[in-house]
Amino acid sequence: MKVPKNQVKIVDNKTYQAQDSVDLAQMVLDGITSLGFNNRGVRDSNYYVTKYTNMPSILIEAGFMTNSNDLERITNEEIQEKIAYKISDAVYKYFETDEKNKRKSFGHIRDLEFIISNKYALVGQAIELRLDGIKNYDDYVYKLEIKKDNKEVYSNVYGTEYSYKFTPQDDGIYDVTFYLKQKESTKEYDDKISGNFIVFKSPKIKDVIMSVQRMDVNKPIVFNVVKEFGTIEGVDYSFDVYLNDKKIESNTSSTGIFSFTPKSEGEYKLVVYLRDKLSNQKFDDMFETKFVVGNYKDISRGGNPPSENTDNKEQNEQKEKTNQQESLETVMQIKYTRPLRLGISGQDVNELQEALKRLGYLKIDKTTTYFGNMTRDAVMAFQRANKLTVDGIAGPNTISKINEELNKQVKKETEKEIKTEDTKNTTVSENKATTKTEETVMQIKYTRPLRLGISGQDVKELQEALKRLGYLKIDRTTTYYGYMTRDA
Known part of the structure; x- marks a missing residue:
């Protein structure tokens, strides 16, 4: 009704x-x-x-x-x-528990358990798979089946073994089933029990990003390690700093960020070790990078580097040329201290705005120390253009990418500026002088090691030699040892 x-x-x-x-x-x-x-x-x-x-x-x-x-x-x-x-x-645990509860009521072997030694593992790590809760193991025969992505990667025939070691060679989620039956049984199986484990690729270091491109004595350098892969349990980092092949500082971190303040000039080496928290190796990957520290306390941003003499016109032009190259090779870098988001204020916000403005994402005349809607929109535009998570928050990944793009921009500007200025200043008489020089055998006298940031006539001679040999692609040499000289 x-x-x-x-x-x-x-x-x-x-x-x-x-x-x-x-x-x-x-x-x-x-x-x-x-x-x-x-x-x-x-x-x-x-x-x-x-x-x-x-x-x-x-x-x-x-x-x-x-x-x-x-x-x-x-x-x-x-x-x-x-x-x-x-x-x-x-979800897996829920169904395993549900299966265990049903087994206690209806199962052939009520106390049967599947023991998996590692729920999470790295590729190449052995995983022990065994059965427990059977009163008399000799009464049964056993078969193991392992699948990944619903495709069988291992199986065997019925036998007396109820404990196996399996070493996965690929990452992914593995589903494992143990079948068992009494020796006299004619059934396909009398009972079965399932479980799973997850395998991850070993972590790798993709890159180490430095917060500044020109390193100065007594000024901190922040190193940010960019890694990929690894288990969800996380990784540990170790940092060793060497000066003249002597270890001078060591540190550890779980974030991949390391700050170091050099106390003297010279060529340094940083060695980074990476180890997954579940790894049984001493370390899973290592990365080595070198950097040169100079003493620039007498050189202001865009100012004059030391020169041999500035009395004549040619040397004054050379000095101006060096200033332009140094200014271009001085790269703005942002030090990551905290995630920057809408509503935050501080000097780090101003530095972020300056970087975004320089890269063309923030269209304002004057930067501020306040993170407003325009800054957020600029961050989102940058993230979108560089295939990052678009959330409007300048976290470590976004800051690292900004620093990377600043490096690329300055390198392009340096090459463009040098080419433009040299084209304007080249004269017929200079070409004749070059021809005369090429007819003379060039020899360089060694007086000191030449490295990034150094100035002097010996730097110019080195550039002339590298240019003549075809390694330095510039029209006019300088007395300043910059990044193009280092690369050559």
């Missing part, structure tokens, strides 16, 4: 989340809070999607955009990946 709607009375409209959904939600919550997020508990919901479904369902809120700490984590690509793995891991 159909009852008219006006005669229907709702006595109780409360809804309750099914217990299995609550259990799944708790597992997900435990995984996410292990990454440092606040534990806000599992709550009952009245959402349509969770109310009207026949399967376990949950809604996940890892954090809140209005919480600065949550926002910084949620917008971090590495944290996003870790959240995804924690959620998938919780």
